[in-house]
Amino acid sequence: MYRCKFRWPLGLGTRMKDRIVRPTQVSSEALADLRLVSLLLGIFLLLQIAATAQTKPIRRILILNEAGISHPGINIIDKGIRTGLQSAPYHLELYTEYLDTILFPDAADQQRIRGFLIGKYKNRQPDVIITVGPGPLKFMNQVHQTAFPGIPIVFCLPNEVSPGSPALDSYFAGVENNMKPAETLKAALGLQPDTRHVVVLGGTADFDQQQVALVRERLKVYENQLDISYLTNFAMPDLLERLRRLPAHTVILYTAIGKDAAGTKFISGSESAPMVAAAANAPIFTLYDIYLNHGEVGGDLSSLDEQGKLAGTMALRILKGERPQDIARARDVTAYMFDWRALKRWGFNEKKLPQGSIVVNRQPTVWAAYKWYITIGVSLIVLQALLIGKLVWQRTALKRSEQYTREVVLRSPIAKVVTRGDRNDLINDKFTDLFGYTIDDVPGVEQWWPLAYPDEQYRREIKAEWESRVEKALELHKSIEPMEAKVCCKNGTIRHIEFHFASLGDASIVSFVDITERQLAQTRLREGEERFRHVANSAPVLIWMAGPDQLCTYVNQQWLKFTGRTEEEETGNGWADGIHTDDLEKALATYTEAFRQRQPFTMEYRLRRYDDEYRWVLDTGAPIINPDGSFSGYIGSAIDVTGEHRRETDRCAGSRTYSNCARAPRRRQPGVGLPGNFTRPDEEGPTSLGV
Template identity: 25%
Template sequence: MNPRWRISRILGCVLSVISWLISASVAIGVEPKSEVVVLFSSDTGLPATEAIRRGFRAVLHPNDDNGPDLYEEYLDAARFPGPAHLKAMASLLEAKYSGRPVDVVVALGPTALEFARQRKEKLFPGAKLVFAGIREERAGKLILPPDSFGIVSKLDPVETLKLALDLQPKARQGFIITGSASFDKSWEAIARTKLASFEPRLSLTFLAGLPLESVLERVSALPPDSIVIHLSMFEDGTGRTFVPREVAGKIASAANAPVYSVYDTYIGQGIVGGYMDTFDAVGLAVGSLVQKILAGEQPTGGAIREAETHKFVVDWRQMARWTLNAANLPQGTEIRFREPSVWDQYKSYILAFTAVLLLQSALLILGEIRSRKLAGQLAGESKERMEMAVTSADIGLWNWNAKSDTVWTSERCKELLMLDGRASLTRDEFIDRLRAPDRPLALKRMADALASGVPCIAEYPIDLPDGSERWILSRALAKGGYKDKGPRDHILGVVMDITERKRNEDAIRESEERYRVLAETASDAIITIDRKSVILFANPAAEKIFGHAVSEMLGNDLTMLMPDYLRRVHQVSVDRYLGNGERHISWEGVELPGLHKDGSLIPLELSFAEYISDGERRFTGIVRNVSDRKRAEEELRESEERYRNVVETQSELICRYRPDTTLTFVNDAYCRYFNRSRRDLVGAKWVDLIPQPARAAVLRHMKSIIAHAHTVSYEHEVQRPDGTVGWQHWTDRVILDADGGVVEIQGVGRDLTELRQAESEAVRHRQELAHLTRVSVVGALSGALAHELNQPLTAILSNAQAAVRLISRDPVDAVEIGQILQDIVDDDKRAGHVIQHLRSLLKKDSAIRTRIQVNDLITVSLAICHSDLILKGVPVSQRLAADLPEIDADPVQIQQVLLNLIMNACEAMNGKPAKDRLLLIKSERRDALLRISVVDSGDGIPAEAIKELYQPFFTTKSLGLGLGLPICKWIIEAHGGRLAAKNNSGGGATFFIELPIAEEQRHDRPVSDSVFG
């Protein structure tokens, strides 16, 4: 064998074995990927959601091949609030992840955290919990399962408001915007608590839970020097849902004051900035935390730690829009969208250009000394350097030679004017880049420049291919020959892009126009004065308030609008302020009288501020005529006095109280009822006057009143001064604030104790009457009952005598004697049942309800009447439905009604031949009711008696009292049922009893007709 071939085979085998070993080791070392489930509180459309998702994916999935398996689930709680949706999501996730070894669950946002906290062990058993997107205020209240780690965010409206005040030190009013979703309301509560310390330095107004259109309308007409803080609006007052970032853009566009926030996703939508967490950074922090946990490391900083991602962030464009001074920004503020100045961008080029110019000057001087030839050579070189310098400085050059009608342009000039690449153009071709209306003026300016030699400066718009425009500044100067000594035959020019400057100028003009429109349309007077109190500006509203024409006020002293005593102190106060800054009066919302042109005094409310214009100190004030308000206040005082007089003289109890039941007002009648002074009652909680067992029901009722903000009437027990329990009837009406919140509740009440006692007495009398009626029924059935008792007693006697005879025989027949004794027992039980039913009818106990079968009750009642029916010759037919549900009722009272109706039916058939008599008893179900029908074949009910049938003491019987049917009706209605009667088409009458089925036995059934409609 060839040795070389053998060596090759050996090497091949070795390589194969090595390859197999490597593959095996790799296969053995492969571990299953970790699994991470990420729960988002919202949907995929929220910018904050996408930012956080971007951040943690950048850490956990730097490429598609590495990292754990990520599963993302969106709870969408903002659009689908409520436990039903979350329960459905839990069922879906349980089915989806059942049996999967999830290592980490990431909950982003409060809803996701609460969802995971309650269901983690069921949905993701053994998984560690990581959470983020939780405010630090909420973190302290969390009760978390073991193996939970979180990053809390500091979304601080306090620091944001401090930033706003640093940028707007003259601001006096703040407007806080939140929506009506539960998340929005939590922000409102935090802001109300944390920002309260800024008052009275800053008057705060909360635009909370309003329709978005109302918010936009409010922020478009805010007072001067206002601050707007937009926190969150997932839902507005009409129930519409939004993406808060989009709402921020609408608010910033509509507002006439700077808007701030705590969310960095709002940056770029028109807000100035704020103290905020960057959601991308939060995502990176979450990703790093999950990465450590999956690697088996213990996270540092504790289970819950504060994110180090918050800082001040501002939008440079909005700073410029509102002319806010960047020098007032806190150190370390992140400035976004900052556009560097020409100096910042081209500092090195400008310096180089300057150096080139200096070098050029030196070369020109040197060239003048040497020779014109050398000067020409150097001039050519200088031209090249000039082109390089101006190109670096973003300036375009052009040169028109009038003799040859050629225009040379630099590359930058071609770019700015959108020229083609030709080396030279004619003048007309050069001018054609301008808009048609501007071309004649441009040609005239060039001609004038050649004729006069005066520099020409002009601004022109250029249309761009995309439909937008670019503004160009052109500076041109006509020149002659060498050393400019010959006739002017060419024009040198530079062009610059001034589009951004024009936009800023347009914005300033729009702002000034808005101010002008605001001033001219405002209902309040706006007046500006200088340091000597000379009126420099007054709007039309000032003319309406003071009666002077605007032309009469301009140039005159402000004191012309003041009464004498204010004139004497006004200028002294102004001079003192200008000298040492001491204010004589408040500058915000001060009330002073003004002087009308006709000499009358006007009540005014003034707010004014100082500003600098052209280096001069000036003062602008807003003056409001509060005559109507003063008149309304006076009328309100008079109305309140009249109200108090009326209230104090009322016999009814009147009070006002806060939502927590703390009394704020009680009238004399209220004090007399509880035998306590007004001082003792005001400040106390009226719920303490309710007996303890009744308080829970009353408090539930109170919550309903506050939640629905409506007027309601209700009754409840009270503890009377003598220790007894009384009853009161109250009608409560809620009093709302401007935002629709419940401020107080006013109640008007009256004592119902005597009425309740009378009702109880009436019930007692009815029960006694019902008992007497039962006694009378038993009396009427006495003969039949005697017969019913006589039968079993006779049978017992006969059987006992037979047993005596059998015992005397020999041998004794034990079997037959046993049968006789069993008959005696049965007859005894039969007699006992009759006596028991008789006792139940005669007993005078309180009604006791129990579950009963209607058919059993009918059977027992017919058994009691059995003998009476036979004696009266009335056959009975029964149509009792099977499997009827039970009812909750007092069996004695229902039996009393049945016996009464059966006896009435028998009496109604007395005049009929025996063959025509028939008593029919039916039972059936009608929806949630059971119906018992008692049908007779008598003469029916007279038409005139139908309406009077249930009136007490009305009867169609010669010896009747007229109380049987009224008592029956009262019994049935007390059981929640109804009693009715009708004449049969074939003769006779039918009485119907309808009683409700026991609650838990009701089932959905087709609707059927009822005699009660």
């Protein structure tokens, strides 16, 4: 880290001191001194930032593309690559280059472009090269040993290496095309069973021809069943005219048209595909998701974004130390995807789509489009009807409302009092049972206060709070928020009461809910929790608890002492941060599966101690089942078993063969896995803390 020292300009301290007393006399000289200090501070901060940025090691990645950014597929793949590299623990320098084989197909032009690239990176070799398209892959295969020796290559969108092409050496890994024309045609036949003719469209560019060759190979299984023709050598106007006059019972399979027979260049996804879709008199099926949304029906589509993600992930694995030859080649992801608008245009039954198909661009129904307008309109009509009904009901029910209210209060299982002004009109039997007071004892509100709250100070506090809440409730024409207080009964006992207030015209109803038992239960619960935490924090083992959502809610002091982290850092998902990366996936899988089945579990993993040493721990968890049978989470404990692991490793090292060691049963020392059984740290035996 850079360290920057500076001195105040000579005399600045004195001058500033003089000027602080009289700020109105600040001179231009003092302002210049301040600017100098600010400049020095800025330089210091920049040096600190630069030093921090250099803490991550630098890795260079060269991305070599078949075509330029005007082709949507290149941008999609590039985005996927960058997504796959997001978790890199390095400062990545990404260099993007383009062969532009579509715009510059001439061999001499390509030779100059490739020569320029070789010279450009001669003295700045990348750590990994990612090729996008068959052209860059072929280029790297030719010059890899001479121009980029020893540099791993990750390829994607390769089409397929044609017969006779040189084999790729061990430095190549990547994502192979997974185009599925046969599956797409099968889906098309399911939608249009009377199909007799299949027309495959393609262009004359190298990439186009390779795509058509792959399709031709994979459609051989249908050659004896259907009339399959390939329109690949036409100028665009002629091709569009042919598409307008195709015979009935035809489907079209679009591959790619980057260049037509007249030499006119196109962007397959955004130029040629829309023209073809607009002209064709038969449904068009395709092979890539980027060709959708122009009128194409769809198919079993390859995802360029997923290809990019897979390539980026492979490149990151190589940067982390894996060898290319140890990474299996992947196949890009495909999915059945169809355009709802095209399905409707050609009258296809959506029920005949392959199972699990994704339907995009679905037009909303009248209800989906206008549901809020319909809902609001109907609600207004219903509301108006309710208001009219309410007025009618009020007229007929007004005479009996008081009697009804009286009966409700008297029969209520909750203590209630009806008041008008300062007078208590009605007190039910439940009130008398709860407090012992009758209507004769408390004929009015003023008699209630000194009886219920004999302590004058407490009475003033409760009365002020109650009157404030009642006043606010009357202003807002609603009930008060429940209020709690301790009430003295006629026999001298104290009850915890929850008060409720409701206004009914010129009358008010006050409800008294006895929560004494609930308060006692809460007190006992808090005391129990405090005792548990005291015991847990005193225990010589690592103890944890998790809720039903699998998130950690508690770890004891021994756990925090072991990891050297705070409770906020360890709770939630934070506890998993300390697990060794090689053990994390298995540990989380065991943990998650135990939660799913709500069964006890035991697992071993390496946990980072406060001194950054990873220690083997034996973690045991058990579900917490409430008395009512509900599941409320897990509780568990962990102990340090590093010593046992080391003894077992030494034992294995002494075995004749690895297989003998693998077959040898592990003998856990007595007490291992049981809280309270420890050895001294210098004996490297099982311990709960490892400190």
